[in-house]
Amino acid sequence: MRRSRLAGIKYSFDNFMSRGGLAVFLALLTLFALSFILLSGLRIVFGLLLPDETASDLFAQMWRVFLQILDGGAIAEDTDANWLNRIAGIITVFVGLILFSSLVAFITSQFEARLAELRKGKSAVIEHDHTIILGFQDRLLDILHELIIANESESDAAVAILSETDKEEMDDFFNDRLPERKTTRIVTRSGSTSSLLSLRKMGVEHCNSVLILNEAGSADSEEDRADADSRVLKSIIAVIAATSKKNHPPIVAEIHSARLRHVAATLSEGSVIPVDRDGLLARMLVQTSRVPGLFSVYSSLVGFDGQEVYFFRPDAGWQNESFADILFRFSGSGVLGFRHENGDILLNPPADFRPAANDQAIILAEDDSTIEYLEDKLERPEMEGLPDFDIHRARESYLIIGWNNKAPVILKEYADYIPPGSRMTVITGPDTDHEHLVSDLIRELGASYPHLEIDWKESDWSEPGELAGLAPEDYGTVILLARDGSNPESVDAASIAGLLQVRQHLKHIERKLGHPPQTRVISEIMDSENVDLVLETGVKDFLISNQFISRILAQVAMEPDVHYVYEDLFSPEGSEIYLKPVSAYFKDPLKPHSYAECVSAALERKEVCLGIRIARFEGDPDRNHGVLLIPQMDEVFDFTGKDSLIVLAEDDG
Numbered sequence: 001m002r003r004s005r006l007a008g009i010k011y012s013f014d015n016f017m018s019r020g021g022l023a024v025f026l027a028l029l030t031l032f033a034l035s036f037i038l039l040s041g042l043r044i045v046f047g048l049l050l051p052d053e054t055a056s057d058l059f060a061q062m063w064r065v066f067l068q069i070l071d072g073g074a075i076a077e078d079t080d081a082n083w084l085n086r087i088a089g090i091i092t093v094f095v096g097l098i099l100f101s102s103l104v105a106f107i108t109s110q111f112e113a114r115l116a117e118l119r120k121g122k123s124a125v126i127e128h129d130h131t132i133i134l135g136f137q138d139r140l141l142d143i144l145h146e147l148i149i150a151n152e153s154e155s156d157a158a159v160a161i162l163s164e165t166d167k168e169e170m171d172d173f174f175n176d177r178l179p180e181r182k183t184t185r186i187v188t189r190s191g192s193t194s195s196l197l198s199l200r201k202m203g204v205e206h207c208n209s210v211l212i213l214n215e216a217g218s219a220d221s222e223e224d225r226a227d228a229d230s231r232v233l234k235s236i237i238a239v240i241a242a243t244s245k246k247n248h249p250p251i252v253a254e255i256h257s258a259r260l261r262h263v264a265a266t267l268s269e270g271s272v273i274p275v276d277r278d279g280l281l282a283r284m285l286v287q288t289s290r291v292p293g294l295f296s297v298y299s300s301l302v303g304f305d306g307q308e309v310y311f312f313r314p315d316a317g318w319q320n321e322s323f324a325d326i327l328f329r330f331s332g333s334g335v336l337g338f339r340h341e342n343g344d345i346l347l348n349p350p351a352d353f354r355p356a357a358n359d360q361a362i363i364l365a366e367d368d369s370t371i372e373y374l375e376d377k378l379e380r381p382e383m384e385g386l387p388d389f390d391i392h393r394a395r396e397s398y399l400i401i402g403w404n405n406k407a408p409v410i411l412k413e414y415a416d417y418i419p420p421g422s423r424m425t426v427i428t429g430p431d432t433d434h435e436h437l438v439s440d441l442i443r444e445l446g447a448s449y450p451h452l453e454i455d456w457k458e459s460d461w462s463e464p465g466e467l468a469g470l471a472p473e474d475y476g477t478v479i480l481l482a483r484d485g486s487n488p489e490s491v492d493a494a495s496i497a498g499l500l501q502v503r504q505h506l507k508h509i510e511r512k513l514g515h516p517p518q519t520r521v522i523s524e525i526m527d528s529e530n531v532d533l534v535l536e537t538g539v540k541d542f543l544i545s546n547q548f549i550s551r552i553l554a555q556v557a558m559e560p561d562v563h564y565v566y567e568d569l570f571s572p573e574g575s576e577i578y579l580k581p582v583s584a585y586f587k588d589p590l591k592p593h594s595y596a597e598c599v600s601a602a603l604e605r606k607e608v609c610l611g612i613r614i615a616r617f618e619g620d621p622d623r624n625h626g627v628l629l630i631p632q633m634d635e636v637f638d639f640t641g642k643d644s645l646i647v648l649a650e651d652d653g
Helices: 003-020 022-050 059-070 071-080 083-119 140-150 167-177 194-200 224-243 256-269 278-292 292-301 324-326 405-415 435-449 467-472 487-512 528-536 545-558 560-570 595-604 623-626
Strands: 131-134 158-164 182-192 209-212 251-254 271-275 306-312 333-339 345-347 360-365 399-400 421-426 453-458 475-478 520-525 541-544 577-583 609-615 625-628 645-647
Touching: 022 083, 022 158, 059 083, 131 140, 140 158, 140 182, 140 292, 140 545, 158 306, 158 609, 167 182, 194 224, 209 224, 209 545, 209 625, 224 251, 224 256, 251 545, 251 577, 256 271, 271 545, 278 292, 278 520, 292 577, 292 625, 306 405, 306 560, 324 333, 324 595, 333 609, 345 560, 399 405, 405 421, 405 435, 421 435, 435 453, 453 609, 467 487, 475 487, 487 520, 560 609, 595 609, 595 645
Parallel strands: 131 158, 131 209, 158 182, 209 251, 251 271, 399 421, 399 475, 421 453, 475 520, 520 541
Antiparallel strands: 306 360, 333 345, 333 360, 577 645, 609 625, 609 645
């Protein structure tokens, strides 16, 4: 019976101690207090049996016990005491050493455990109005760079990153590659991106937006992309569940599959923004390849280091003014169109369009702080009429070398854009894994677009003599697609090698003909750090894949509805950005014209003027290659016959 009772007490004590932390601390404090009481009582009893002249009163004896428990050196005070009290002092010191050292060891271990927990990123994030990023990818650097620029006007901004990657590894990565963060703090935590507990620790209920990165890239297999998409979808559901379903922050997520993008969008109407990374890049590549100089325009437009898209509505509404009048309510920022109250986007509306009072203008400006609605409308310049000018849509020709996951979208986009009689030739390597896909797609496009010449060839064009057989000089544009590969550095190395081969061949043709062939070379580059190497090859227009999509994701994370503006801009339907010669707008293009006149002339052509491009600065990166978006209305320019207006129009004619 006694044994079972002792076993029960021991069991209860073990359970209590297994709670750890506070339970152990309280147990040690309790033992400390009990030991002090018992040892004080022992000292008092010994003092009664054999009085101690060095500690005559009761409180002096208790004080000595307390000191000896805390500090073994305090036993020196018993040097002149009698032998009985010396024994009491020895017992006290011995017990004190055990208890006090245990207490110190416990506190030390708790501190170490807490520090280890902090290093592992398990603590809660106490932030408000911050941006949460789920996932850890190389392109995260470009995203953070854009967010840092966007937050420059904020005194204290925060970006919180949750990933299964070790916190110390993430911190070291950012410390090495992103030392300058201005007013933005980067907070990292380790944990599952679909864990409700981890998401709540990130302060998901108080953040501005959540950006979910996809682990799979363009070069990964369909199986890997599908698996990564499923994990992104799971994270979306977790974010919604971790917050109020009707009040969760906007969620921006990269999803490859069109089917799963539709599923994601229906999870919470209007609050989940699924982004088609490959689709956006493909459509952007098509547009920049068709319009010389458009790459520089998009470089200024996409991202926060230049002009970007904002939404604006005056406090008093639009007062039933027409779009033509509203354009002259702004100077240094321009109106692209309107976002209706239901979220629909309207770009390049008719001049007489009158927005509803609650409609928001889609504004292109350097910063939201620079947007100024003028109470006194600027005077619209009177135009002397448009010149008789017709931009002839000549036949276009494209040589597309290489194949990746974006290639099908690129071919379909070209087929929608290019005029009848144009041709496209696709070159794939003899060892491609997409032979059946390519042949089926070429056959399908040929049937759907009989007015186009679409061809496909297999060629190991990197071999000597093979490139000459393809005759790239006979095409208006040569496009080099980045090969499939998970390592951006090796992918770009192959792209740059291909660029050098094409440029070398074109130089040979130039020497042979006595003049350079009218062939533009467009290249897809993964890593922005390789830009300087690409420029050395003589290529002026190229698409930096990771950088562009990172910039778009950063913008959408700050303002989710910007995604729908880009979707409209990059689609074949509706209006797109074009560069058109100034001679299409002015009867005397060589005389000085103000930017207000440019805006008014574009309106006459049912277009929206976004800026100008000065041809003589095309090769000057310090002047943004001649691209100037949204200058002041009263700024005057001396145009030449080679200069262009940057306009938002329904077609290039």
